[in-house]
Amino acid sequence: MEMPQYDPNTKPEFELYTIPSHSSWFRWDDIHETERTALKEFFDGSSISRTPKIYKEYRDFMINKYREEPSRRLTFTQVRKSLVGDVSLLHKVFRFLDEWGLINFGAVSRGDDSDNRDSSLGDTELKNQVKIEEGAPNGVRVVALPNSLKPISVPNSGADGSGNGKVAVAGETGVKLPPLASYSDVFGDLVKLKGFKCGSCGEQCNSGCYEYSKGSFVICEKCFKNGNYGEDKSKDDFRFSDLGGNSLTHGATWTEAETLLLLESVMRHGDNWELVAQNVPTKSKLDCISKLIELPFGEFMMGSAHEMNSCPTGSLNSLKEGQSASSENQNDVKMEDQVHDQMNESKQNGDAATEEPPAKRKRIAPLSDGGSTLIKQVGGLDSVLDNLEHYQTFLLMDCSDASFEVAHISTMVGPHVTAAAAEAAVAALCNESSCPREIFDGDEDYLANGLSSPTMVSDPERALQVDASKMEENQSETQDASSEKNDVPLNLRIRTATATALGAAAANAKLLADQEDREIEHLVAIIIETQMKKLHSKINYFDDLELIMEKEYNEMMQLKECLVEERIDVLERALKTGVSKWRS
């Protein structure tokens, strides 16, 4: 028996035609309410030339005509010559079918259609059909008509067939809304890209790479063109994957000056991306947002910008301090990243870090050399040097500001964290060499007084252990300079040490927290998707089950009828032969 869902035009194997999911009401055998309301003229019995039967003929003819060649766009003029009837009415039917995607759904869209079309149907090809499979998603760029129920979504490009792509979004299931202004595929970075290195020439593949489909071999575009496929691999095995498409590097290169501008404008304008984009002349709004997110504490900065502005003292000083704090955070992150081995990010972070210091360096020109020796002792890294240099200047300018800075950091990160970090740093420093211990013994009191009771936070602790290990590597350097430190006043040393510690703690804590958040989001999204898929397949299963049950039921009925007939037959014969008494 015929199943109403299947296309009666089928040949031995089913041919699937694509229609959008909002047209899944369509049935060949029947006329749906949607059609009745949209094309009233056929159903109100007003004329002998407009009947449902005639409508069905028009409709079926047009759809079949389109399906003769699904890739070409069926024009009205092609069908009207074959149909008897008023051309205006035919045109109405044609438009109706066109808008609902029952024809011309997979066809190339026309160029100059702005005048007479309300909607232009996009170029998707999803292997999905009237047999509603998993929520057919894609987009059809539609301007919603008043009485229609169509979703408005982004057009997708077809993987095969004639679809000439518009926006190439990796077609997934589910209706997609147009991307938000700040949309960026953060997970792509974290999950996919681990910095593809070409397998044959060893260079970085930046824009696109060819992936070997049978393994995990990757070659860059150049090699692919030149034919260096690597041993035992042939050209066909490689699949092109474009890394540059959806990646964050829209504006590609961010120079130091631009990044600095960006940070400053974010400090000033916070979330007002229009102004930020204006201030950074060469980068668009999207680029700014994505770049800021890329930078470690980019988001932190966006939050801190607000804090800064509402800060009670509200002086330029505090702004500078905030900036330097975040810059030092970035610098410390650079340290951390090298330890944690996140290649891509670290490069960008490294860029950011190196960009900041040069800018800041200009401000610290008048610097006494005396301070630098102490710095060498504490850590051997340039970044730390800069941090401390910053604090040197501030301290020279105004000692109170430094403590304010420390207090400020603690408000940003949480006094517990900073205290713990400070303690851990102090401990770490003490481990390095015995000399500082004397100095810092006095320091501990200061810390205990100045900050609230410490609670250990594992993350910063861990980070600082790493810090400590790094510092221990430089221990040899520090030993030499240990003698010189006596020249420097106690106050300075204390303050610089604590500042470093706090910075390190804040840096790492924020970084890890952000990471966690993102991972969580990503995983939740995956979970939701899988659940959806599960549900869909369950539904399909049940549909199939229903069908089977129906068939069985019919068979049973038939069987029952048969049996009844037989029984009647038997009875008849029995009666005919004159059996008087019926013995069951």
Add this chain to the structure above:
Amino acid sequence: KFRMPTADNLVPIRLDIETEGQRYKDAFTWNPSDPDSEVVVFAKRTVRDLKLPPQFITQIAQSIQTQLTEFRSYEGQDMYTAEKIVPIKLDLRVNHTLIKDHFLWDLNNYESDPEEFARTFCNDMGIEDPEVGPAVAFAIREQLYEIAIQSVASAREIKISKKGRRGAEHAISSKGGGNALDLMKLFRYNSSVVRKRKEWYVYEPIVDILSNEEVDALEAREDRNTR
């Protein structure tokens, strides 16, 4: 009531004026609800834009006015409003494009739009000359106008005949113009509205792009015919 059986009640106006060796041919649609003063303004503007000698102004204005008056004379009269599907034939030349077409139009459909049809036509056939669309729409309108006039006349007749005779239906179908298709025959229950394939070519549009020489030749022939 009499009106153009289209969504917009526009009158097709055709001008063909010859003075002092210059000939001005034009065809456009006019909105009859515009004030008559507009006619003179339009004439003056046309003459200025096309740099015609000033005698044309009065002639253009007169011609337009006459046609408008004729249109208005039909207004207020009854039009036969039963359903009528008429065949419309297009056979026109616009600059380098030659169009031949044949299709059906429902006179009773007051929402019909010749301009939209022309737009679809040009888009589907890929016609780039922007003058073709309006010309097609005008041709359709002109024919509809003629048929509308006829229907007024036939309505008058029917009124007369209705008093005497029954079976006015048959009279209608015979008098309503030989153009009207017999709906009964076409849309019968047994028959299909899909045409036989061999008939498709009859109703198919033909668009030819002519070369310059052909254009000249055709123009010369047209002139000879009109004189």
